[in-house]
Amino acid sequence: MSFRRELSVIPKPAWVIACILYAGFAILIHFLVGSDPQMSQWPLIGQLAFQLLVPLFMFPLVAFYGYIFGDARRRGMNAVGWMLLALFVPYLIGAIIYFCIRDPLPIECQSCHTAVLGRFTFCPNCGQALRPYCPQCGKGVERDWSNCAHCGTKLPAKV
Ligand SMILES: [Zn+2]
Numbered sequence: 001m002s003f004r005r006e007l008s009v010i011p012k013p014a015w016v017i018a019c020i021l022y023a024g025f026a027i028l029i030h031f032l033v034g035s036d037p038q039m040s041q042w043p044l045i046g047q048l049a050f051q052l053l054v055p056l057f058m059f060p061l062v063a064f065y066g067y068i069f070g071d072a073r074r075r076g077m078n079a080v081g082w083m084l085l086a087l088f089v090p091y092l093i094g095a096i097i098y099f100c101i102r103d104p105l106p107i108e109c110q111s112c113h114t115a116v117l118g119r120f121t122f123c124p125n126c127g128q129a130l131r132p133y134c135p136q137c138g139k140g141v142e143r144d145w146s147n148c149a150h151c152g153t154k155l156p157a158k159v
C-alpha cells in the first residue's frame with residue numbers, strides 16, 4: 001500500500017474544491033491584512049507571504065476528508081455519509097470511528113479477476129470461494145475456528 005496509490009484514492013474534485021477554498025481564504029486574508037492597522041505596516045513581501053502561505057492548510061484538510069470519501073467508496077461503504085460524519089463529529093471522533101470500523105479492501109477473485117468487496121465470501125461473478133467457508137451454511141469462517149460461528153456446525157479439522 002504505497003503512499004502514491006493511497007493519494008490516488010482522493011477524488012479529483014477534492015483538489016478543485018481545495019483550490020477554490022485556498023483562493024477564497026487568500027482573498028479573505030488579503031482584506032484582513034489590508035484593514036488591520038498593524039499588519040498593513042508590514043513589508044509587502046511579508047504581507048504577500050502571509051496571504052499565500054497561511055491558506056495552504058486547506059490542502060491537507062480537504063485531502064483528508066477527500067481520502068475518507070474515496071476510501072469508503074472503494075470499500076463499498078456509504079462514502080457521503082462517512083465523509084459527513086467525519087466532518088461534523090467534533091475532535092476527529094467521526095474520522096477515528098471510520099478508520100476503526102471500515103470494511104476491508106476489495107480483493108481480486110483468483111479465478112475471474114473481478115474486484116470483490118472484502119466482506120464477501122464468494123465471488124458474485126463466478127462463484128469462486130474467496131475465503132474459508134462453512135460447508136453447512138456457506139458463511140465465511142476464520143481459519144482457527146473449530147465450529148462455525150453462524151450455524152454451530154463442526155468444521156473439518158485443519159490440515
Ligand atoms: Zn470470480
Ligand SMILES: [Zn+2]
Nearest residue numbers: 134137148151
Ligand atoms: Zn455454518
